[in-house]
Amino acid sequence: MKKNVSHFYFGYRVYEKSTENRTIDHTTIEMEVPVYSKRAGLFRNPAVRRELRQLDPERDYQRMVQLLVGYEFPFDITRALELALFHTYASPRTSALLMRTGEFEKHGQKRYDDTGILIAWFMQYGLNTETGLRAITHMNRLHGFYSIPNEDFLLVLSTFIFYPINWINRYGWRKLTTAEERAFFLFFREVGQRMNLTDIPETIEDLKAFTDAYEAEHFRYADSNRQVADSTVRIVEGWFPKPLRFAVKPVFSALINDKLREAFGYRRPAAWFCNLLEGSFWLRKWPLRWITFKPYPMLVENTVHRSYKNGLPAIEELGPTKLLAKEQRQRK
Secondary structure, eight states, X not given: OBOOTTTOEEEEEEEEEOTTSOEEEEEEEEEEOOBOOOBTTTBOOHHHHHHHXXXXXXXXXXXXXXXXXIIIOHHHHHHHHHHHHHHHTTSHHHHHHHHHHOHHHHHHHHHHHHHHHHHHHHHHHOTTSHHHHHHHHHHHHHHTTSOOOHHHHHHHHHHHHHHHHHHHHXXXXXXXXXXXXXXXHHHHHHHHHHTTOSSOOSSHHHHHHHHHXXXXXXXXXXXXXXXXXXXXXXXXXXXXXXXXXXXXXXXXHHHSOHHHHHHHTOOOOOHHHHHHHHHXXXXXXXXXXXXXXXXXXXXXXXXXXXXXXXXXXXXXXXXXXHHHHHHHHXXX
16 A cells, blocks of 8 residues: 555544534544555555445545545546436526526536536545635635526535446446445535535435425426537537547437436437447446556546646636636626
8 A cells, every 4th residue: 555645635524412412513634544556557456445344434424435436436426427417407497597608508628627627626635625625615606606596406416426326336347335325425415515505305315305306396308408418418529539429429318317318308229229338338347346447546637637738727717717707807
């Protein structure tokens, strides 16, 4: 095991139970945590799973999420969060807001990168480190430019819990443990608290009941849904050579459920295509039990961001350029 203290100082909060059974937050402590190396530059380090098994999700959920996103499932969590955001476009209220901003049409790749970088900052470094605190603060600042109902935020938050859990358990090289699933829930519940959301469900079962009720009430077809979904598909098409771009939209359509396909006006691809896609994910599982081609750990700093080929911007520079510039002028 190799330690690299220049990368990971991880934040933990110290709590004490009061006589009134309320949890009192006293302080934040930054702790040095291990940075693991691959075996022979290719093979997974079993020390990662050993640490995960030793952690308590009620206390250590931030560290557990850090290990899952940095070592165990970086590709899977990235893909799952992409689909999570795609899921939210099935609400006409959400898609209409996104259409009004014009960000998807005019600056789609930048918006994708900015969103991914902000989320990665606090997932990889923790919510209580300087980096994590700055990322959450800036995310709240960006959301403050718009009027967004609390229940819409809760729906987005729920997708960030359910999509990684469901994707990994279906396509990952191993399934999540019950403790790891609990860590995802507790992590993003705290994210919601840092976003000043209200009425956050206390259990994952209550959160599922909320999302089912929200979708039954709000998910339906709208032109804005289709336009935002198509804009997202075009972003991903740009990642591939032209001869392969035809497959991007069918892949998205195969990976979402009937409810979303109806909301976007998409058709389910042919059975042979869906089976081929499922088979490719299943074949991928077996070698990844032992080897990984991703950096160890996967970080914002060692990930390619198409909008920032010359280096990452400061956290506070992420987001809609015009809105940030307007805010700067108003402050002067």
